[in-house]
Amino acid sequence: MLALRERAGRRANRLAMMGVALACGGAVYSHDVLNLPEMIGAVVMGGGFGLLLVRRAARRMLPLLTRAAQALLGIAAIALAGAVWRNPGAFGVAGSGVAMALLAAGVLIGGLVALGALWPGRIAPHLLSSGAGWTAALLGLAMGNGAMAIGGALAGVAGLTFMAQDRKKAQNASGGLPHAPGLP
Amino acid sequence: MTGAFALLPLFLLACLGGALASRRAASQSNPALGAGIASILLVGALIAAAETGSAAARYLALLAVFCASAAAILAFGVGEHGEDEEPLP
Numbered sequence: 001m002l003a004l005r006e007r008a009g010r011r012a013n014r015l016a017m018m019g020v021a022l023a024c025g026g027a028v029y030s031h032d033v034l035n036l037p038e039m040i041g042a043v044v045m046g047g048g049f050g051l052l053l054v055r056r057a058a059r060r061m062l063p064l065l066t067r068a069a070q071a072l073l074g075i076a077a078i079a080l081a082g083a084v085w086r087n088p089g090a091f092g093v094a095g096s097g098v099a100m101a102l103l104a105a106g107v108l109i110g111g112l113v114a115l116g117a118l119w120p121g122r123i124a125p126h127l128l129s130s131g132a133g134w135t136a137a138l139l140g141l142a143m144g145n146g147a148m149a150i151g152g153a154l155a156g157v158a159g160l161t162f163m164a165q166d167r168k169k170a171q172n173a174s175g176g177l178p179h180a181p182g183l184p
Numbered sequence: 185m186t187g188a189f190a191l192l193p194l195f196l197l198a199c200l201g202g203a204l205a206s207r208r209a210a211s212q213s214n215p216a217l218g219a220g221i222a223s224i225l226l227v228g229a230l231i232a233a234a235e236t237g238s239a240a241a242r243y244l245a246l247l248a249v250f251c252a253s254a255a256a257i258l259a260f261g262v263g264e265h266g267e268d269e270e271p272l273p
Contacts, residue, residue, distance in 0.1 A: 013263045016216070020223040020256060027227045031234040035242065039233050042246045043226075046253030053254075054261030062262050069218050069258035076225050076251035080232055083245035087237030098188050129217045136224045141188040141195060143228065149191050150198040151224040155217055157202030158209070162217070 023147075063125075067117045070128045074114025077135040081107045084143055091143045102142035110135040126166060130159025219259035226252035 024043075033039065057065055081103045084091050093099035113131040116123045133155030140148025229248035232241075
């Protein structure tokens with residue numbers, strides 16, 4: 001929330017990072033954790049991998065890194081849905097058709113996001129971000145986690161709105177002419 | 185934990201709030217949006233990894249934690265690099 005208030009800049013980015021760290025700490029603290037070393041190891045390894053890519057990358061590679069992050073989000077969503085599917089008793093989804101349908105929809109959209117991010121053609125980055133947000137929202141609904149459902153819905157709608165804004169700007173830049181086949 | 189139907193009103197309110205909030209925001213904030221989604225998925229993956237279940241469930245959740253934390257750092261890093269860019273004259 002503080003990062004949103006700052007709107008932009010490095011300070012906002014750092015505040016957002018602190019917020020993420022606090023949220024992760026709260027999520028771990030509120031559950032009985034038995035495999036904490038494995039979880040910390042996975043976070044450190046994933047964070048180190050991401051840091052290595054970001055530190056070594058040139059500025060012209062930034063769009064590629066954004067797509068890599070979106071592909072990783074899709075894979076994370078699929079793995080998360082698989083984990084919930086393999087452990088249904090812990091999240092109360094055992095025998096619930098609605099929860100299983102939400103999980104299946106999350107896997108489908110997460111897979112599309114990962115494929116779209118790795119696809120060589122140009123797919124709007126906001127559409128991929130929106131897809132990842134909707135995936136998080138669906139998985140949150142299936143797991144009964146309100147924070148995930150709310151955050152995912154916010155991000156999903158924001159991605160769609162940004163995409164509409166970009167399309168409007170592009171249309172204004174082209175003089176309001178509609179796209180037609182055969183025109184340069 | 186509550187069911188999916190109990191969360192539906194909150195979900196719809198969040199959709200409305202997202203539409204209102206993003207209308208004023210700049211559309212260049214894609215890395216920030218990616219970082220936000222990564223952090224949401226990271227929290228969910230941590231919760232899934234914390235629950236003890238079968239070995240397959242645990243390793244899938246740890247894979248989700250790995251991917252989500254890498255995506256979060258990548259998205260935050262892209263945001264930091266973007267801030268370094270000098271404005272055009």
